[in-house]
Amino acid sequence: MPVLETAEGPIWRLRNRRETLTRWFVWFLGIAIFLWCWQQISDATTWFFVWDAPSIAGDILGRATPPRWSYMDNLWAPIWDTLNIATLGTIAALIMAVPIAFLAARNTTPSALFIRPIALLIIVATRSINSLIWALLLIAIIGPGVFAGIVAIAIRSIGFCAKLLYEAIEEIDHSQVEAITATGASRWQVMVYGIVPQIMPAFAGIAVFRWDINIRESTVLGLVGAGGIGLQLQASLNTLAWPQVSLILLVILAAVVISEWVSAKVRGAII
Amino acid sequence: MRAYAEGETHRELDDLLGTTWRRPPLVQRAWLRWTLLIGFAVYLVAAIASVEVNWTRVYEGLDRGAAFVMAFARPDFVSRADAIWNGMLESIVMTVASSVVGILISIPIALGAARNIAPLPVYLICRGIIAVSRALQEIIVAILLVAIFGFGPLAGFLTLSFATIGFLSKLLAEDIESMDKSQAEAIRATGARWSQWIDYGVKPQVIPRLIGLSIYRVDINFRESAILGLVGAGGIGATLNTAFDRYEYDTAAAILLLIIGIVMALEYISGVIRARVQ
Amino acid sequence: MLRLDALTKTYKTGDKALKEVTVDVPSGQVIALIGPSGAGKSTLIRCINRLVEPTSGKVMLEDLNITNLKPAALRRERRRMGMIFQEYALVERLTVMENVLSGRLGYVGFWRALTRRFPQSDVDEAFRLLDRVGLLHMADKRADQLSGGQRQRVGICRALIQNPALLLVDEPTASLDPKTSRQIMRLICELCAERGLAAIINIHDVALAQMFVARVIGLRFGEVVYDGPPDGLTPEKLTEIYGEEDWEATIEKVDGEDDAIEAAE
Numbered sequence: 001m002p003v004l005e006t007a008e009g010p011i012w013r014l015r016n017r018r019e020t021l022t023r024w025f026v027w028f029l030g031i032a033i034f035l036w037c038w039q040q041i042s043d044a045t046t047w048f049f050v051w052d053a054p055s056i057a058g059d060i061l062g063r064a065t066p067p068r069w070s071y072m073d074n075l076w077a078p079i080w081d082t083l084n085i086a087t088l089g090t091i092a093a094l095i096m097a098v099p100i101a102f103l104a105a106r107n108t109t110p111s112a113l114f115i116r117p118i119a120l121l122i123i124v125a126t127r128s129i130n131s132l133i134w135a136l137l138l139i140a141i142i143g144p145g146v147f148a149g150i151v152a153i154a155i156r157s158i159g160f161c162a163k164l165l166y167e168a169i170e171e172i173d174h175s176q177v178e179a180i181t182a183t184g185a186s187r188w189q190v191m192v193y194g195i196v197p198q199i200m201p202a203f204a205g206i207a208v209f210r211w212d213i214n215i216r217e218s219t220v221l222g223l224v225g226a227g228g229i230g231l232q233l234q235a236s237l238n239t240l241a242w243p244q245v246s247l248i249l250l251v252i253l254a255a256v257v258i259s260e261w262v263s264a265k266v267r268g269a270i271i
Numbered sequence: 272m273r274a275y276a277e278g279e280t281h282r283e284l285d286d287l288l289g290t291t292w293r294r295p296p297l298v299q300r301a302w303l304r305w306t307l308l309i310g311f312a313v314y315l316v317a318a319i320a321s322v323e324v325n326w327t328r329v330y331e332g333l334d335r336g337a338a339f340v341m342a343f344a345r346p347d348f349v350s351r352a353d354a355i356w357n358g359m360l361e362s363i364v365m366t367v368a369s370s371v372v373g374i375l376i377s378i379p380i381a382l383g384a385a386r387n388i389a390p391l392p393v394y395l396i397c398r399g400i401i402a403v404s405r406a407l408q409e410i411i412v413a414i415l416l417v418a419i420f421g422f423g424p425l426a427g428f429l430t431l432s433f434a435t436i437g438f439l440s441k442l443l444a445e446d447i448e449s450m451d452k453s454q455a456e457a458i459r460a461t462g463a464r465w466s467q468w469i470d471y472g473v474k475p476q477v478i479p480r481l482i483g484l485s486i487y488r489v490d491i492n493f494r495e496s497a498i499l500g501l502v503g504a505g506g507i508g509a510t511l512n513t514a515f516d517r518y519e520y521d522t523a524a525a526i527l528l529l530i531i532g533i534v535m536a537l538e539y540i541s542g543v544i545r546a547r548v549q
Numbered sequence: 550m551l552r553l554d555a556l557t558k559t560y561k562t563g564d565k566a567l568k569e570v571t572v573d574v575p576s577g578q579v580i581a582l583i584g585p586s587g588a589g590k591s592t593l594i595r596c597i598n599r600l601v602e603p604t605s606g607k608v609m610l611e612d613l614n615i616t617n618l619k620p621a622a623l624r625r626e627r628r629r630m631g632m633i634f635q636e637y638a639l640v641e642r643l644t645v646m647e648n649v650l651s652g653r654l655g656y657v658g659f660w661r662a663l664t665r666r667f668p669q670s671d672v673d674e675a676f677r678l679l680d681r682v683g684l685l686h687m688a689d690k691r692a693d694q695l696s697g698g699q700r701q702r703v704g705i706c707r708a709l710i711q712n713p714a715l716l717l718v719d720e721p722t723a724s725l726d727p728k729t730s731r732q733i734m735r736l737i738c739e740l741c742a743e744r745g746l747a748a749i750i751n752i753h754d755v756a757l758a759q760m761f762v763a764r765v766i767g768l769r770f771g772e773v774v775y776d777g778p779p780d781g782l783t784p785e786k787l788t789e790i791y792g793e794e795d796w797e798a799t800i801e802k803v804d805g806e807d808d809a810i811e812a813a814e
Contacts, residue, residue, distance in 0.1 A: 034371045037364040037367045040361070041365065044361070044423050044425070080321065081321070083318075084318040129494075133508075136511070136512065142336070143332060146322050176641070182598055182632035183655050183711055184655025184711070185654035185662075193654060197640050197641075197642040198640070216408055223410065284685060
């Protein structure tokens with residue numbers, strides 16, 4: 001704690017001069033970087049359009065209302081597809097995430113030197129890349145459709161689920177595992193009795209949480225052609241059919257709200 | 272030691288001996304349990320049946336899939352170096368700018384959305400902003416903003432800033448609501464003004480969490496910035512989309528590897544910083 | 550029946566938790582292991598069933614050297630050593646019955662364990678044990694709904710259903726109130742007498758140890774510094790084990806009542 005000696009006696013300061021200067025410098029640097037970034041964005045922007053934005057926004061809003069309710073008949077099938085993409089994708093992801101999580105957790109991995117880094121790499125790689133990009137990739141490989149969407153959602157969710165799950169495995173109460181081991185149980189029995197009951201709540205929570213996120217993500221997968229309601233959104237946007245766009249956005253909003261409500265209810269019931 | 276009479280317990284025990292024991296089911300009511308189980312099974316069958324898979328197309332795709340996996344072994348950073356470099360730079364610029372703006376805006380909103388600090392009207396307004404921001408996904412916001420502001424990184428920047436507000440304000444507000452009351456009370460008891468109270472009683476408690484969440488959000492913003500290009504809102508996404516369209520898997524692999532690398536670096540940095548502030 | 554021969558444990562950090570501990574446990578004898586925190590009591594117990602691998606020395610269970618058994622053989626021998634834990638270490642999210650039956654895991658195959666289809670004789674024995682400790686009506690409750698004393702009784706059932714020859718007991722009363730502590734200690738000692746089990750009980754409460762057991766071993770810095778009857782624990786001996794303190798009050802409590810024990814907690 002620095003105390004400055006001055007003519008009027010010692011003065012207390014929170015930081016000494018050098019710390020203060022360093023702080024100012026870091027702040028200055030940060031602001032400079034931000035301003036430079038802003039400059040880049042500004043240079044790439046046609047400001048004429050931006051000044052015009054309020055009138056364009058008003059124009060779009062005017063055309064988008066009221067929503068074309070009759071279009072709803074065309075939406076039921078895509079909604080069903082969207083739900084399936086999210087649900088089947090989540091289930092597939094969980095099936096793959098569980099073994100990866102056990103391989104990645106420090107206390108259950110068979111080999112911390114070789115297998116754990118591979119599991120961690122799978123986790124990082126799958127969760128770094130957005131499901132839309134996975135969908136793009138899969139469409140290039142296996143063609144457009146619901147199936148590509150399911151696989152994209154599944155791959156994207158593996159890393160997410162496995163990460164949360166392996167953290168839960170690492171946080172378990174070790175004494176319970178020890179107690180089961182002390183009875184003479186085999187490795188697999190210890191897993192079933194000592195570890196699995198402890199991570200079940202986390203697992204259920206993760207599953208429902210991810211399902212909720214996947215409903216959101218699957219609503220837009222269609223933008224790149226991977227099935228679901230996003231396909232209709234893309235088609236409507238391309239034809240500038242704004243009343244349809246507004247209806248679809250309302251449907252997506254409703255789906256998001258409902259899935260969040262369901263997931264909150266289920267999680268409340270489990271925990 | 273036993274709370275009941277000797278003879279009684281023995282009868283209870285004698286009844287149980289020789290009977291099998293089953294784990295009590297998770298759902299107690301049998302009809303509900305079976306309804307849920309059968310309902311789920313029926314849904315699964317219906318869902319799987321309704322997915323049309325063109326297996327010949329998938330089979331043909333396996334070659335392309337293999338080619339793509341092979342491309343990861345020899346990614347091509349060179350032939351489209353300009354596009355990759357510009358796209359990446361734009362993604363990073365959008366990430367930095369939107370994170371700064373988003374975080375700055377979300378702090379007052381978080382204060383307003385914490386019930387233990389803000390009066391009810393302010394609370395409701397701030398919670399409303401958060402709800403709207405969270406309900407709309409980035410990509411949809413980006414589509415609308417591109418339609419309004421035109422193509423380019425400005426739309427992406429605004430999208431990410433908007434999404435940051437919903438994410439950060441909500442988590443930060445929850446954190447403020449669950450903070451230690453006695454510390455804040457002690458500062459208030461010294462006669463501090465509201466602003467001083469926030470500075471001394473609230474800020475020290477939530478700053479570590481704010482830093483942790485902010486870095487996490489920077490990470491998310493970067494990942495999201497990689498897809499905004501798909502709808503014309505700037506960033507690496509446009510380059511990536513082109514690469515896929517032209518089946519240039521080696522370029523696509525290079526971009527994906529860059530994204531994974533940057534995300535890993537960000538996660539590492541965030542781990543270090545979080546360990547230091549806590 | 551159990552013989553520890555120059556048992557030594559050195560942790561990776563270089564801490565010597567046990568230094569050449571040699572102890573002989575005859576059949577059916579209950580031993581209290583006392584000593585300050587960090588004296589190596591827990592390590593000693595865990596070295597016997599190799600939850601902690603000893604660095605050197607031997608653990609002889611009857612004529613079998615536990616220390617160099619292969620995993621499968623070690624699991625077979627662990628069945629003969631029931632263990633009771635400090636914080637009960639019940640699997641909190643399983644029912645009481647599942648926790649008791651988990652003591653039979655060493656005897657049943659993987660699928661039986663997974664589907665919870667234990668042999669009828671095991672189920673009957675579980676019912677009998679739960680009845681013996683007064684928890685029969687709790688069989689279908691989840692373990693985390695029980696009180697501390699009840700949980701420790703379930704822990705005792707889990708150890709006994711293994712049909713062990715030896716009980717390893719690690720601080721059974723550390724998280725219990727004085728009255729329950731006594732009940733649990735009494736229960737353990739009664740059950741050992743009924744079944745002729747030998748037991749090693751780690752315990753930090755000297756008065757409680759003196760009340761129930763015939764032999765006390767004092768451990769300090771991983772070395773045996775006392776081995777004898779409880780009334781041989783003079784203030785000088787306790788000072789040697791625990792360090793300087795006024796011991797008169799503790800020793801008087803050997804024949805004291807509950808309130809006196811409370812003061813010692």
